[in-house]
Amino acid sequence: MVSYSSSEMKRNMPSPCDILSYLPDNVIENILIFLPLRDAVKTSVLSKKWRRNWVTLPHLAFDDTFRNKPPRELMLTIYQVLLLHQGPILKFTLSLPGFKCCPEIKHLISFLARNDIQDLTLCFSSSDWSRGSPKLLETIFACLQLRHLHLSYCLFDPPPTFEGFDNLISIEFQDVPFEVDILKTFICKCPLLERLTLKGCFYIGNLDIDAPKLKFLYIHARWHATFLPSNAYRKALKNSETSVIIGFFRSLPVIESLNVGYQCWQFLAAGNVPDRLPANLKYLKTLELPALRFEFLREFSCALCLIRSSPNLQKLRLGVGYTKSDTADNVKTVDKFVESQDFSDISLNKLREVEMQINDFSKPEMEFVKLLLVKSPLLETMHIRQRDGDFYNGYRILKEVTRFRRASSTAEIIYFGPNEKP
Template identity: 35%
Template sequence: MALDRISNLPSDVVENILSRLSIKEAVSTSVLSSNWRYKTAMLPHLVFDNRCFSNKNLTTFENIVNQVLLLHIGPINTFKLSHRDRLATSDIDRWILHLSRNAIEEFILDIWQGDPYKAPSCLFSCQDLVHLELYNCLLKPPSTFKGFKSLRSLDIRWITLASDVFDKMIVCSPLLEELTVVYIDGLTRLKIDAPNLQYLKVNGDFENVSLENTLNLVEVSIALDGSYDQRLVPGNCSNLVKFFVHLPHIRRLKIKSFFLQYLAFGDLPEKLPEPLLSLNYLSLSIRFKHLKELLTALFLIRNSPSLKVLSISAEEDQAVLVEEAKYLLDDNENCLLNQLQIVTIIGVSGVETELDFIRFLLSNAPVLKRMTVKPASMNGELVKKLLQFRRGSAFAEIIYMDP
């Protein structure tokens, strides 16, 4: 007989090969020989998704999950369940109960359709969880729930829960390093208290976003829906200062949608208590016709002496153009951006405020290497004006991209 090279591979190599197949394909290898009969039964990473079957037979899908779990030998480190169609709640409950008895470390539940799935109480007893992802779920943990002591990464999207449940999940998960929060029903004010948190992504309709004990954050991305013009009344206390006082080591920051407008509320200080010395990447969505947003954007740029990469997205707006913007930019002519090397600006329409902002960047960035400009629509006049602007860097290249 010919030498079976694959069967004689080390067990960890075989496991790596099987882990790259769908569950359906991995299970089918059990008929190859007696040596392969139980290899899939010992896989520590189980992924059940639409790759398993080409049809929409839910019964077949549920049967294969039942069969794999029933025959499985050894620990289950990862379990992912994702399906386009609504699965039976009783089946999911039973699978989670089984996993809760197996020291599961990574659990991903992606419910695509139907009402939010109410997570069973046994999920909250999984104290070995390191990574947790939940989509379209209702979370009501038992009163005995004290957080996840081993959790390092939490990703919750389109979840329904009460504010006290969210607070307990964050505060009582002391090792949490990565957090993604997207569209949470039942939560209007987002408060994040996580001393070990390093990566944060927020997207949703929140009236307030507050950070506490987040001094280790290095990467933040926040997008808020809805206008804050009428929802909040500006006061003397700056949202900008309250937010950045908890981000002394931030390196990458993305401000999208209406979050810049949220930061613009309150009195704008002359400078931050401490400059953003580590910030080297900044992405901003700006409504250039709003003076306060432009002021806030300039404030962030001025207070980021290590900034190397700047990405700007011009948001469309019907507001009347503010004449003060030109004088504002002129006042900042002496603000040198000594580290800025790469600038990308998309969605500009060619209004004076946008052009003045581009001129400001070009003239105040002595080591600028490349500025890429992509307008919202074809604009031949914009190209001519860009070429006329003075450049603070002799090596700066302006790249114009057609929309």
Template identity: 30%
Template sequence: MNRRRKEARESSSGGGGGGEARVCGRGVALYLGMQGRAMKPVCKPSADRITNLPADVTLRILELLPVKEAAKMAALSTTWRSHWRSVRRLVFDNDFAGAKSNKMMDRLMLNIYRVLLLHDGPIRKFYFLFSGLRSCYEYEIDQIIVHLSNRGLQAFALALSPADSHVYKLHSALFSCLQLDELSLVCCEFRQPSWFVGFGKLKNLCVMRVALPADFFENFLTKCPMLQVLLVVHCVGPGNLQLVAPRLRKFTFRGNLKKISFKHTPFLNSVSIALNGHREEVEKPVDTVALFASLPSLQTFAVDFQLLQLDSSHQTHPANNEAVTNIRRSLEAEERRGVWFCLRHLREFTIQDCLATQSELDLLRFVLATVPSLERVSIKSLDRLAYNTRIEFMKKVMTYKRASANATVVCD
């Protein structure tokens, strides 16, 4: 019995060694065989370049796309979805709204809510531009503004329907967005709260068809010391324009005014003013010399003649005679010397709604004779006058002495 067990152990140990030898032999043979032929490269899946884009590039792409398209891009990967939830610029406009029915507008507001609720991170720019959106959504708009007031907002635009009889009153939460550097408002009511300390970083302000407080220019703008561009178009409220804006560079106004003065605007180089009211509504004519003297950096000046109250057809009005006298006196050497220095940067001068009056001729003669840097003088709406009147007016203008050899006179 013991002998049989011993033989069994010897046979099993011998077989195992042979098996190992055979296995080792096969491995060596396989290895040697592979050395004789070229190794095939291992195929790896290609890198996902879209997913692996830098974060700033991805955010920039999403910000440039319409909101609908940007939301679709979020389906590419979890990375894109994460970036979509932190995009810093949101634009909701007519393209996003689609149809303008009440049912669709309800869905629109719901979709905006969803975007804001899913958003994670600061919102630097928010544009809410719907020409068909009426103020009946006042509560929804208020909630959006309140939500944005805590998101580091830097640029905000709101445009509502101009056909709406009810005017939306701007929520006071917007005035707590002290980081704003760009603000655009269309068709709403602007009332600053008593606790408002000012927009210390605001550089661009545009208000169109907005109900403004009477002291808008004197009170609100003084709280915006960094303001550089100001556009006021067809707004109601302020009757007097008194600008104190130490950094203002461009000013455009369309509407009704009774008085105008630039108190402290040393860098203002572009001014465009057109009045809607009648000339009789102007309380006092503007002193031309004083007006130009307060604009030492002026390069472009466009004005309709209602501003200066210089229509000779109203000679019975004592203010007109005073204004004409001021301009004619300004042509004298003593006054011209001072204004010449103030207008040394003026390059473009425009008269809008020209009526071919003697007062307008005096002003043109004054500008042409005293501005050495002048390049272009534009006279607009002259074609509405009689042919002979136009010809006589332009003949006189062409004979005026010019301080600038490059000055050209154009009738637009």
């Protein structure tokens, strides 16, 4: 047995002023990763051991913490950091308000490509965007190890020689313009793609997605066409037996989360809407329909089709779209449709959370709430938000809803009036 005197133990313990030097390397790395890059560099003054710890960081982010640096000074700082850096750079972020794309970016991306970059974010200034920018970004397509790509306010035009990103699993494009079919072709060259986010992109034409592994799809569009055919084609669909919704979801077999906006919703409701899809969306867990109009038969039946076809749905969020005041005839049509329905084939055994916005609690809206409550044995919360109306109408709605039968004995119904906040 070995024993130490108290004086010997004190000699072997680190000095209180240098205790940071004795932290394990993995602890130090985790601390630095969660610090802003500027602060991580400043830790070099803490102790001798920390002096060069930051130079091996695999994640580098030039973000809001560098907002006060002029563009030339910022690029010089980036070059200095890269010059001192050692080891691979797995994640790189360049996202500053007002930052303008410049020729040096091309060389920067080339450097990152040689360092096996896997996660790349480039967000440029909207005021600087121009159609003369593509050549500055051609080097992106040399980053063959990319797994995550996020681009904002820049042109995206793969060169003819581009063969694809074999490892890419997520894409986020914001205000990125495309030539017709460019995105379709690009997605086909990303066989592992699981997440696709498109915000404010335009000139996209008729978007056709072929991504068999896609699990998450978010589209917020202000485009000329997004999943939308021409007006002539849309008119032809209106009275045809073709079901657009079947073709749409056939190309998304493993989708887990889906947000369907107004324009896309109009497209899905075109043609002959079936009671359910040929194949269930068995991976779909979250469904958001922020602009559903209950007074229109095609849209109401389309929502029922999706719910029937989503046996593992866990979260459902429903908003209401803008409707004209004269919808009485439409409501009567939907009422008759609801009365003719047999809902015995609808099962929502995993649904736990519902958020629903309503107009005036029309009969279609009321029947929809009834359906969700009676078919969801695991339901935990249902939030109902009234968009318009007054206190007395809200009281009537709440009183009526609380009387509906529920499959879940623990389901909580939470009501918010037009001016109430959570």
